[in-house]
């Protein structure tokens with residue numbers, strides 16, 4: 145697509161454009177009057193009438209308000225709130241589910257090629273369930289307006305929409321009917337569901353209904369998790385991530401592994417089982433509540449040691465067999481990646497919820513002598529632009545490795 149010379153544009157102006165590639169963040173590119181526009185509600189290849197919603201110095205934002213030539217992948221959004229100016233929770237309701245997964249794979253691939261100079265090949269995001277991509281959100285934050293009504297935020301605003309039903313919420317959370325109650329003086333309501341369907345409801349920090357902890361089962365292990373601890377939102381994500389990580393890591397009896405950003409020890413538990421009583425797993429986490437819940441859940445695995453530390457300042461041991469890291473959205477950063485390479489593990493398995501931050505970290509690790517051996521993308525957040533990437537790095541040069549492989553999963557139970 146030819147990008148013409150940039151002309152000044154204003155919020156509210158409308159243009160007819162050709163929609164270009166989908167980029168990370170749930171929007172597609174277009175170039176009205178030479179401006180780089182991030183367009184929501186569009187699909188690559190479409191022509192559309194767009195309306196500008198925000199003007200910044202380097203880019204603008206816009207909504208597709210009329211589709212003039214629709215993509216074959218366009219579908220009717222299943223939620224009535226998924227429209228320009230509507231709910232900000234979903235990005236892809238108007239896109240066929242299989243195409244959403246192709247787009248996510250392409251964005252992860254493009255990120256790695258652009259930031260780390262490595263092509264993982266075509267990788268479609270793998271579905272966790274054979275369903276319609278609905279009813280999976282087991283943790284929801286509802287915003288409350290001045291009148292005490294709970295709803296969800298309109299896209300890129302603090303305005304609360306009176307959404308009576310979110311079709312991404314699990315059926316147990318929908319049954320809690322948060323939006324039918326009044327919440328005077330409350331800022332937000334949190335609903336957290338465990339594996340056993342029990343839902344805890346919190347109004348700000350006050351527990352209103354259910355237990356202080358929810359029970360989470362992964363394979364045949366059990367955690368009691370505090371509402372503020374990290375836990376995967378899609379009910380099938382935690383077991384899938386464990387299976388992919390353990391398949392990629394292939395931890396052996398007697399080995400020493402690090403689990404960085406360990407949360408309540410989801411991955412440490414299964415690394416610990418694999419390395420056995422002769423091995424060792426150091427689970428490094430900074431959030432005290434997660435550490436407490438993790439120590440309790442993994443009390444039977446004496447080979448797993450929880451360490452309360454900030455990964456960015458913790459001194460990594462100099463010799464380990466393998467390292468798993470699952471950092472927050474911003475990634476781990478150059479110093480942590482350098483420390484990981486300096487520990488000379490035989491394998492580094494990276495779990496990432498942001499493909500761009502991950503690709504930058506990948507470039508740091510590759511610059512320190514590692515190569516990308518295996519890569520897969522999971523569709524852990526259908527209807528949204530979010531995804532989970534899992535990658536295995538090994539020591540050596542990329543050119544010596546051959547093509548990057550998809551992770552071959554062995555279900556561990």
Ligand SMILES: C[S@@+](CC[C@H](N)C(=O)[O-])C[C@H]1O[C@@H](n2cnc3c(N)ncnc32)[C@H](O)[C@@H]1O
Pocket residue numbers: 374375376405406407408409410411428429430431434453454455456470471472
């Ligand atoms: C994406 S979660 C992963 C948790 C775990 N692997 C799981 O799947 O349940 C990231 C975790 O890193 C922790 N964390 C964030 N920044 C950290 C830091 N600088 N040092 C240690 N832990 C950190 C968070 O508290 C959170 O538990």
